[in-house]
Amino acid sequence: MMWKKTFLVFLFSLSIQNAVLDDERTKKTDECPSPRLSSQTTVVTKGQNVSLICSIEKKSPTIMYAFYRGDKYLRTKDNGESNIFNLRISEARDLGPYKCKVQDSISSAYRCSKYSPDFNFTLLDPVATPVLNISVIQTEAGLYITLRCISPNGSLPINYTFFEKNVAISPAISKDVREPAEFNFTQKSTQGDEEYRCKAKNRLLNNAKYSQHTLIPLTGMIPLWEMCLVMTLGLCGLTS
Numbered sequence: 001m002m003w004k005k006t007f008l009v010f011l012f013s014l015s016i017q018n019a020v021l022d023d024e025r026t027k028k029t030d031e032c033p034s035p036r037l038s039s040q041t042t043v044v045t046k047g048q049n050v051s052l053i054c055s056i057e058k059k060s061p062t063i064m065y066a067f068y069r070g071d072k073y074l075r076t077k078d079n080g081e082s083n084i085f086n087l088r089i090s091e092a093r094d095l096g097p098y099k100c101k102v103q104d105s106i107s108s109a110y111r112c113s114k115y116s117p118d119f120n121f122t123l124l125d126p127v128a129t130p131v132l133n134i135s136v137i138q139t140e141a142g143l144y145i146t147l148r149c150i151s152p153n154g155s156l157p158i159n160y161t162f163f164e165k166n167v168a169i170s171p172a173i174s175k176d177v178r179e180p181a182e183f184n185f186t187q188k189s190t191q192g193d194e195e196y197r198c199k200a201k202n203r204l205l206n207n208a209k210y211s212q213h214t215l216i217p218l219t220g221m222i223p224l225w226e227m228c229l230v231m232t233l234g235l236c237g238l239t240s
Contacts, residue, residue: 033057035065035102037116043203044089044121052085054100054116066101069093089121096120127154130200132211133180142188148180149198149211161199 035056044050054065065083067074075085087094097118130151137144147170149160160181162170173181181198194216201208 034114035100035116037098037100037119039119039121041205042120042122043124043205044095045124045126045204045207046089048089050087050089050121052087052098052100052119054083054085054102056102063102063104066103068099068101070097089123092123094121095123124155124202124204125153126204126207127151127158127200127202127209129209130160130198130211132196132198132214134196134214134216136216139186142186143216144186145184145216147183147196147198149183149200150178150180151200151209152178154200154202155204156202158200158202161201163197163199165195 033056035054038053038055039050041050052067054067056063067085083100085100089095097120099118100116101113103113128151130149133148135146135148137146147162149162151158151160156178157174157176159172159174161168161172162183169185170183173183175181195213196216197211197213199208199210
């Protein structure tokens with residue numbers, strides 16, 4: 001029986017020691033938290049000015065923030081607030097990875113010199129002004145109208161939206177290949193003063209581009225029977 005009591009006492013002592021160690025680890029983690037590196041955006045274009053913000057929950061008037069790109073030291077600044085590091089995206093290496101370190105030679109809370117997780121930017125090309133094309137086919141039900149919109153440049157995917165005057169008439173149509181987005185609808189007639197345009201936008205912030213306003217063409221509209229005849233003759237090899 002004695003060995004059982006001794007064994008139980010040993011298990012109890014071991015559990016107490018583990019609890020104390022866990023508590024000490026938790027205290028150390030709380031006393032020395034990792035900083036956070038962030039920016040107002042993660043997607044950028046060449047030539048854009050951006051800011052990196054190194055922040056920590058516990059503030060100290062004698063805290064030091066150090067910034068790194070990869071293993072290269074960039075700068076250290078002393079202040080008690082979240083430090084901001086400004087840079088310009090000029091070449092591929094400016095995309096990162098970045099990290100920051102906090103340290104305080106006076107306060108014991110930051111003598112451990114913790115680093116933030118890595119932060120990277122993603123380079124995107126802005127969309128170019130899109131081009132809108134309108135085609136109209138006369139049918140028995142009215143006018144079958146097709147709007148096509150494409151931006152010749154810009155990182156994919158690109159979202160396209162079609163407008164009549166300033167009112168959206170389509171949902172955003174996403175294209176992950178360089179081809180026109182297409183939107184079709186039918187209306188009974190046209191007064192000739194309906195204006196249409198389209199918008200192109202990718203993941204870059206504040207970079208949407210609009211096409212010129214375009215009117216429905218009153219001339220050159222193809223009757224449906226004529227289009228079907230042309231297609232039929234073409235399939236039969238009778239057209240020149």
